[in-house]
Amino acid sequence: MNTLGSFTIRKLTGLSAFRTGMFRLLRSVSGITVAQIDVEVAKLLELKLRLGGDDVKHQFVLKTPKGTRDYNPKQMAIREKVFNTIVSCFKRHGAETIDTPVFELKETLTGKYGEDSKLIYDLKDQGGELLSLRYDLTVPFARFLAMNKISNIKRYHIAKVYRRDNPAMTRGRYREFYQCDFDIAGHYDPMIPDAECLRIVSEILGELDLGDFHIKVNDRRILDGMFAVCGVPDDKFRTICSTVDKLDKMCWEDVKNEMVKEKGLSEEAADMIGQYVSMQGGMDLAVRLLEDPKMSQSKQACAGLSDMKQLFSYLELFQVTDKVVFDLSLARGLDYYTGVIYEAMLGPAGATPPPPPPPQAGAPKAEESLSVGSVAGGGRYDGLVGMFDPKGRAVPCVGVSIGVERIFSILEQKAEAEKVRTTEVQVLVASAQKNLLEERLRLVTELWNAGIKAESMFKKNPKLLSQLQHCEESGIPLVAILGEQELKNGMVKLRTVATREEVDVSRADLIEEIRKRTSPV
């Protein structure tokens, strides 16, 4: 037996003796409280520190944390374009914006996400308040409304949220990811703000040029009413609902199996649900279901169905009925929804299983063709703000969240082969001979003073070729070339990089000339 082996055994003996002693000790102590345990834990941790830190010394790893990524300049250029499109749309619809801290008091998030609460990142208790990273932007929004007693607002919020989920980064699923939320809070006439949210999703997905898409809508009340008339016991609504939610990933047979075998629903009830959840349509379907002998028995379902009818009449005025499908199988997970719910998918309506992503540059990969499903989602949550208000005052809300990470990953794939500019430099100030650094700096200063985006290389004597190559690589359209002759004549040689054409411009006209050649057409 070698030294290491005997050492290990000695440690194990020590451990087992310690553990036995510990349990004997705990049993022998009557009335021990958690506060006392805290004290003892602190003592043990101090002992640990004195023993010299962790047994296993970590090796230094050069990486970002699991499930996160850096954005390089090219990815940032794509991200900026997407955000500009989204923000323009939110602003076109009159939204203000707010921001909230990246962490909230832990108790602010407690009890808002059901099962998913286990995915919340907590901060270490370093003394002071217990904090958690935000899990979405909706709960901080509701906290903000209650805290500031705001009873109506149309706001957007673009920020990162955090979930200790199993990341699938190639498909745009991260532990740190952006949400782009637009919400309308306030007491209004039914379905007008809800319809505007759908119009917004439609505008954004259209403008982002992601190919065909459709938006499924349903209503929490229609789902609940349907479960009731199908004979689902009240206490099984939520669990059956979460099974129905899997219909976009599983076939009906498997979903039915889960309902009947795992969740103990009767076969008849399951079959009846099966008939309803296969229904898709528009206003016509809402009208038909209002006359359905079973559905019409549920007050809740009827309320949801008349609202759905009303919703479609507004969607028609908003010119988006071709994009929206009333789909009884849509059942979004989050607990806080109370009315309309919706989810946008890429691909044409009615495609099952999920539609393929839009045409990509490069060869399509089989495993990725199923990768992009939902790209936006939301709904009405009339009870959430009341949970924060000391007097329980309700502020009805409806909102939508754009799933930009999936959109980024589609657009990044598309742009893989393309050249994307990562700076906006209009002109490089270059020199054709040596010893002209000062003249270059003088000229680039003139350009900056005039608001021109300009740069000059940080070398005293760069070669002209390397200056021109820099322009080619980073897409700078113009070069202002200084030489001794030009300086003598008060001229600058202005070169168009793409055509290699060169013209002599007088120093006085240079700024005007650059503006003319770089202004967007």
Place this chain on the structure above:
Amino acid sequence: MNTLGSFTIRKLTGLSAFRTGMFRLLRSVSGITVAQIDVEVAKLLELKLRLGGDDVKHQFVLKTPKGTRDYNPKQMAIREKVFNTIVSCFKRHGAETIDTPVFELKETLTGKYGEDSKLIYDLKDQGGELLSLRYDLTVPFARFLAMNKISNIKRYHIAKVYRRDNPAMTRGRYREFYQCDFDIAGHYDPMIPDAECLRIVSEILGELDLGDFHIKVNDRRILDGMFAVCGVPDDKFRTICSTVDKLDKMCWEDVKNEMVKEKGLSEEAADMIGQYVSMQGGMDLAVRLLEDPKMSQSKQACAGLSDMKQLFSYLELFQVTDKVVFDLSLARGLDYYTGVIYEAMLGPAGATPPPPPPPQAGAPKAEESLSVGSVAGGGRYDGLVGMFDPKGRAVPCVGVSIGVERIFSILEQKAEAEKVRTTEVQVLVASAQKNLLEERLRLVTELWNAGIKAESMFKKNPKLLSQLQHCEESGIPLVAILGEQELKNGMVKLRTVATREEVDVSRADLIEEIRKRTSPV
């Protein structure tokens, strides 16, 4: 003795028995390791959970965490304006942008911030990697460069960073706050990128219209050389340096006292330092010190001083020498600086103590007149990237960080009495009579289709007065009013809110008319 009392005593008895037993146990166990302690700690915490959580039940508090704040729409409008100014400047100088995760592996941050490491927020160990919130954007930038083997880049990064500091929120000091960093990485000829950073600070502070400002520059090598020739022992450089750093808050007498009485420096050395740190100037001062009999004995100081001379020659070409002061008392805290350092302050140069903030709307408050000092800072750090590179390859860097939180708080104070628009809506679609909701939605859709920023109220029958009031309150410049007469004639009444002037416009000309009246002059 009441029940509670006896309960407490019983608990205490239990605790003391437990503790005694614990120590006996720990002593009796030979070879206990930290891994074993971890196991026992976990067991105790589980027991705690079974006992029912913390003894003290927290009361629910509706607030943001200590040292953080929400941004309301007005604050966001100010923030957006500031960011636009800053980003425009960064882009004018040819910068790309990147983003990094809000948290890093804990070990990435370890050993980078010296004393201040205690201010880092750690995440709770929930299994997996140990994480910490970023403390600045510089260390993540260096990690990014090393990880991606990037040897030159000009990049900006605007994001929030986190410090468990004592917040002074009225003065713009928070635990969560924005940094706006611009850095130039790469092997270049000396002082050209350094000078550009100073030009950038100068452009930004000028454009933000914060009143007078000046930028102090110094060099880590000049400081170290000065300490050497003044007879400061090598091992006291850092601590004496951090005392010198207090000269912007303390008078010389107090600084000297700290050096001599607290830090054991000789009185002569302190006095000699006192002579140097009172020196301010431009290129002339660098030239003079290069000939100073003492300073010229330090190779380091001479290197710093010739670079300073060179720097000022570039600053002259960049037209910013009127804003920059070579000040030997400037000594920035962070360990990683290796060359030039600088810090921008509001107010004219030479003002001591810190200058008052710019004229404010409302009465000036005495305690706030000292509140705003440094609004930007930075320097050269040639060694940081090498700390991350597996082969220690160095990438020289110089950068600047704009202290936007202080800038926000100045501009927020200025805007306190002002009305700031928080939306960009150009036109409200209103109705003069009842039952025109559908017509309003039809028209607002036409406007959205044309890219006009437009909204309509979410009520079926809003009063015309309340629609006009909404425009007044949120600064919407135009109202498109529909009435039955107008609909019959294919007209819309277009009202200018400010002047109350109304004109009848044909439906076909409406979009053109709105564009004409809302295009920026």
